[in-house]
Amino acid sequence: QSALTQPASVSGSPGQSxxxxxxxxxxxxxxxxxxxxxxxxxxxxxxxxxxDVSNRPSGVSNRFSGSKSGNTASLTISGLQAEDEAxxxxxxxxxxxxxxxxxxxxxxxx
Amino acid sequence: QVQLxxxxxxxxxxxxSLRLSCAASGFTFSGYYMSWIxxxxxxGLEWVSYISGSxxxxxxxxxxxxxxxxxxxxxxxxxxLQMNSLRAEDTAVYYCAxxxxxxxxxxxxxxxxxxxxxxxxxxxxx
Numbered sequence: 283q284s285a286l287t288q289p290a291s292v293s294g295s296p297g298q299s300x301x302x303x304x305x306x307x308x309x310x311x312x313x314x315x316x317x318x319x320x321x322x323x324x325x326x327x328x329x330x331x332x333x334d335v336s337n338r339p340s341g342v343s344n345r346f347s348g349s350k351s352g353n354t355a356s357l358t359i360s361g362l363q364a365e366d367e368a369x370x371x372x373x374x375x376x377x378x379x380x381x382x383x384x385x386x387x388x389x390x391x392x
Numbered sequence: 393q394v395q396l397x398x399x400x401x402x403x404x405x406x407x408x409s410l411r412l413s414c415a416a417s418g419f420t421f422s423g424y425y426m427s428w429i430x431x432x433x434x435x436g437l438e439w440v441s442y443i444s445g446s447x448x449x450x451x452x453x454x455x456x457x458x459x460x461x462x463x464x465x466x467x468x469x470x471x472x473l474q475m476n477s478l479r480a481e482d483t484a485v486y487y488c489a490x491x492x493x494x495x496x497x498x499x500x501x502x503x504x505x506x507x508x509x510x511x512x513x514x515x516x517x518x
Contacts, residue, residue: 318504327513333504371437375503380451386436
């Protein structure tokens with residue numbers, strides 16, 4: 283049950299786009315289209331932003347989008363805003379019927 | 393409105409036990425999978441366990457298998473996590489979350505955590 287691999291930090295200026303990667307294996311990210319992404323502001327409850335690789339829940343801004351290629355999933359945030367500054371985590375279902383998170387990425391809006 | 397509220401956290405000595413609770417409102421447990429996730433200080437999220445609405449499907453992370461037990465009480469619409477043989481490395485904020493998706497024929501589909509509770513802090517220290 284090794285954690286998925288995310289960059290520790292990314293940054294961007296308001297209005298720019300950033301992409302956060304989430305690397306796994308064929309036993310998790312690459313084997314299933316069940317990757318989800320969460321936004322976590324410290325001290326608050328994490329929030330679902332993307333599910334099933336690229337689907338947005340109702341109420342989530344269309345500035346957030348997801349994709350997957352092989353064993354790596356990606357979250358893209360376009361038109362960066364100050365309130366996007368948070369920690370972001372990916373998660374995937376695994377071949378062991380368990381779930382696994384990425385190590386998390388701290389997004390800084392410059 | 394769907395809401396989850398955790399309770400039961402606190403300070404416990406290594407080797408001790410603690411039971412966490414998660415009270416749900418706005419939906420009925422029996423129709424969903426539920427999960428526990430934790431976050432150690434300064435670390436990322438770690439999935440801990442999930443349980444089906446029927447209680448017939450339960451999975452644990454290797455790090456807690458044999459020490460933690462997840463259960464739920466339909467009458468109280470509450471989820472529980474019994475934690476035994478606690479270690480310093482179990483110190484974390486523990487979140488409960490509804491796990492959307494379903495399982496059929498031994499495989500599960502579309503799992504994602506939504507919504508989450510605010511969390512309860514468990515500190516294991518002598």
